[in-house]
Amino acid sequence: MSFGGILADVADREKQVVVYAPDDTGSELADVLATRNLAVDHRQLPAISSEAFVIIRDGGEFQGALSLADLLAFLTPPIRRPEDLDSLARKHRVIYELLDDTVFVTLDRRQLLATSRELEDRAWRTGHGRLHAGFQRADAFEAQTSVYRELAATDIDVHVYVPGGVSTDALADSPVTLHTRDGDLGRYWFILFDDGESGAQNCALIARETEDGRYQGLWTYNEELVDEAFRAVE
């Protein structure tokens, strides 16, 4: 399946979120949630609680309830894995399960960079496996060449995809495998990592630039989905 197919599939796995808020403040927050693959319904809360909360349903079945503040904190990129969370944040494990460890998002460049750094850092700390990264622009690639040189110095099999015409001399003497992309693949900003062992560190980010200069895509720690993403490039 292509990256486009993967994104469409994940977008279809939409969950329903009902935001209960005591006043209109909740509707603003519902707009933030609407950029995820969550169908948001907003309801006025009877005067029982002063704090907004959300109910998550999947195909009509109750999945979970949590305060809106907790949900927004969790969804702020970069997303963390539950085992990386400190004890205070461990309660977010429930949310993580609710959201199926895949987040479909609209992000700006800065948020996408933050998420990319998180995945590169995870790969570097793991030190083995394979990493495929695709850059859409020459400047983005140049900014990361030293990072990818360091990554390739570990036991990770590193593959970098750049648009045609971009100079890759900076990595010529490193064990990085360089690919020039053309066609469909060139539209995506992606990082795929497979730890080569248990799969516990596997992760993927796939994003496509939209017309307004933002990005739409997903990041995931779901092993099946990471495998699927590798099949799209290999």
Place this chain on the structure above:
Amino acid sequence: MTAHENETTGLEFPAGASEVDYPPPDGVFKALASSKRRRLLAALPSHSAMTLDDLTDILVGWQSTADGPAGPDEWAKVKIELVHAHLPLLADAGLVTYEDEEVARAEYPEPVEELVAFAGEYDDAIAADEPR
């Protein structure tokens, strides 16, 4: 007929109290003796019915703002308690109607309305004082 108003409580009973269908006091006070049931009454809209599932959502969601995220097990537990304990008790006290998975507030005589409102205000006042 004139109504007497108790100077301390402000509760107003029509002189002909026997003409009004008042719920039995033990039932009303027992119904209000649980924070879960008071919360349930506060969650019900005044003039429309609510499905049992929506009511469960609100009670579990409200709880999650204090205790953290709740999953399906917690939800099922709250729903079972509603069906088997709280709703029958509230229905017996004449405070709610419960039929075909739909729950609604009953029409209360004036003093009962005030009593329920007072219980809610009291809860809010105490909750507002608690350190969070």
